Structure formats: C-alpha cells, structure tokens
Amino acid sequence: NAGVTQTPKFRILKIGQSMTLQCAQDMNHNYMYWYRQDPGMGLKLIYYSVGAGITDKGEVPNGYNVSRSTTEDFPLRLELAAPSQTSVYFCASTPSGMGGELFFGEGSRLTVL
Amino acid sequence: RKEVEQDPGPFNVPEGATVAFNCTYSNSASQSFFWYRQDCRKEPKLLMSVYSSGNEDGRFTAQLNRASQYISLLIRDSKLSDSATYLCAGFGSARQLTFGSGTQLTVLP
Numbered sequence: 001n002a003g004v005t006q007t008p009k010f011r012i013l014k015i016g017q018s019m020t021l022q023c024a025q026d027m028n029h030n031y032m033y034w035y036r037q038d039p040g041m042g043l044k045l046i047y048y049s050v051g052a053g054i055t056d057k058g059e060v061p062n063g064y065n066v067s068r069s070t071t072e073d074f075p076l077r078l079e080l081a082a083p084s085q086t087s088v089y090f091c092a093s094t095p096s097g098m099g100g101e102l103f104f105g106e107g108s109r110l111t112v113l
Numbered sequence: 114r115k116e117v118e119q120d121p122g123p124f125n126v127p128e129g130a131t132v133a134f135n136c137t138y139s140n141s142a143s144q145s146f147f148w149y150r151q152d153c154r155k156e157p158k159l160l161m162s163v164y165s166s167g168n169e170d171g172r173f174t175a176q177l178n179r180a181s182q183y184i185s186l187l188i189r190d191s192k193l194s195d196s197a198t199y200l201c202a203g204f205g206s207a208r209q210l211t212f213g214s215g216t217q218l219t220v221l222p
Contacts, residue, residue, distance in 0.1 A: 033210070040121075042200060042214035043157070058209060090156055101147070102210055104156035 002026050006091050006105035013081040013112045021076040021108050023091030031094045032074040033058075033102070034066065036087040043090065049074055081112045116140055117203055119213035127221050130191050134216045136201030137183045143203040146184045148175055151198045151215065160186075160199070191220045 004025045013019055025032065030051045035043035045058030049068040063085060065077040074093075078085060089108045094100040119136045126132045138146070146163035161168055163175040163184045174187040184201055198215040 035212075040214075042117075042119075042212040045209055045211070048209060059211075101159045101162075102149075102157075104158070107156050 004091055004093055004103050004105035006089075006108050008108060009106065010109045011111070013078075013110065015081060015083065015112060017081050018077070018079050019081070019110075021078070021089055021091075021110070023074045023076065023105060024072050025074075025091075025093040025103070026072065027093060027095070027103065028071060029093035029095045029103070030071065031096065031100075032068065033092045033094075034064075034074070034076045035090045035092065036060065036085075037090060037107075038087050046076065046089075078110075081110075083112050086110060086112045115213075116211045117201060117213040119201055119216050121214055121216060123217040123219055125219045125221055126191055128191055128193060130220075131187065131189045132191060132218065133188075134186045134199055134201075134218075135183050136185070136213050138203045139182070140203065140211075141179075141182065145204040146175075146177055147202045147210075148173075148184075148186050149200040149202060149212070151200055153197075157200055157212075188218075191218075193220050193222060196220045 007022045033048040034046040037043050044060045047066040049055045055066050091105045092102040094102050117138050148160040149157040150160045151157040163177045168175045172189045176185045196219050198217050200215045201213045
C-alpha cells in the first residue's frame with residue numbers, strides 16, 4: 001500500500017529556477033492538498049483540489065501553481081524559486097472534504113539558495 | 114487572529130505525568146477537529162478525532178468545547194515515546210483543514 005507518494009524527497013534550487021514537486025495517491029481520494037511547513041511552525045495550505053480538474057487557492061498560494069488532470073496526481077509547480085520558498089512541502093489526501101483523516105506523504109525538503 | 118492557535122511549549126514532563134494541551138479556534142463554523150502527532154522530520158499522522166461528546170483512546174482524551182471555542186488533548190501516564198509535536202486542526206466551511214503551529218512535548222526519563 002503506497003498511500004501518498006511525494007518526489008523528490010530533497011532538492012536544492014538556485015534562485016530563479018523552477019521545478020515541480022510530484023504527488024501521487026493510490027487510494028482514489030477526491031481531495032488533495034499541498035501544505036508547506038517552515039521550521040518550528042505549523043502547516044500552511046498552499047493549494048487544494050476537490051477532484052480532477054478542480055483546484056483552489058489556500059492561505060499562501062503566491063509563487064506556486066497546481067494542476068489536477070487525474071484523481072491520482074496533484075503536482076505543485078514552483079516558478080522562479082525564491083529563498084522564502086525554502087521549506088518542507090507535504091502533500092495530503094482524504095476521501096471526503098469534511099471530517100476525514102488526512103493521509104500525508106513523507107514530505108519534500110526544498111532549499112533555495 | 115489566527116484560525117487555530119496553540120501554545121507552542123515546549124512542555125517538558127517526567128515519565129508518568131499527566132499533561133494537557135489546549136487549542137483555540139476562531140471560526141465558529143468549523144465542523145470537525147483533530148489532533149495530529151508529528152515526530153521530528155516526519156509527516157503528521159492522525160492521533161485522534163475530537164467529538165462534542167469527547168473521545169478517549171487509551172491514555173489519550175480529546176475534548177471539544179464549542180461555547181468557548183477550544184479543543185483539548187489530555188495525555189495520562191506519559192511515556193518517552195509520546196515525545197513529539199502535537200498539532201490541532203479544524204475543518205472550516207471552505208473544506209480546508211487549518212492547522213495550529215503545534216505544541217512540542219518532551220517526556221523526560
């Protein structure tokens with residue numbers, strides 16, 4: 001049972017570079033989320049999706065983009081990386097939008113230098 | 114005001130102690146609440162859901178007080194393995210799960 005799989009686990013970017021964080025889940029969950037977690041802080045929602053073809057902004061969407069072409073995949077795109085985007089990124093999924101347990105990936109640690 | 118607020122701690126308690134964490138929320142429309150546990154450099158994992166009637170699972174008890182808009186987590190007979198960061202979270206009307214910044218617990222031998 002793979003659950004939620006994130007790649008890469010670690011990445012170092014230079015300022016101005018772009019990259020995509022991949023997230024895939026094999027549980028047929030409709031709802032998927034991207035969070036970032038800065039050191040000693042809680043999780044902040046970047047983007048979320050309630051199903052294929054539907055995405056919406058969370059609390060901190062600036063500098064990021066997402067797409068949801070399939071139920072399984074929810075990639076996060078970083079355009080023009082900045083040092084402020086140095087963080088740990090978690091992808092999560094849940095079968096329903098209210099009251100359900102979130103299943104998290106292991107996280108992607110991104111450093112922008 | 115943040116949607117979900119927690120005392121960051123740290124809470125340092127001896128083994129066997131009872132420790133309680135509170136978490137306040139500002140969105141009265143929030144329907145569902147949870148406590149997640151996060152070990153160092155790991156992903157959060159659900160510890161327990163919080164129901165209006167309270168929820169107990171072994172040494173852990175979670176309570177919801179809608180009138181005062183807070184949730185609590187009580188850990189009895191603390192173990193070394195309970196050392197972690199505890200995150201409270203609430204689902205608002207926008208179908209987003211909002212997390213507090215976490216409370217760090219260290220259980221000392």
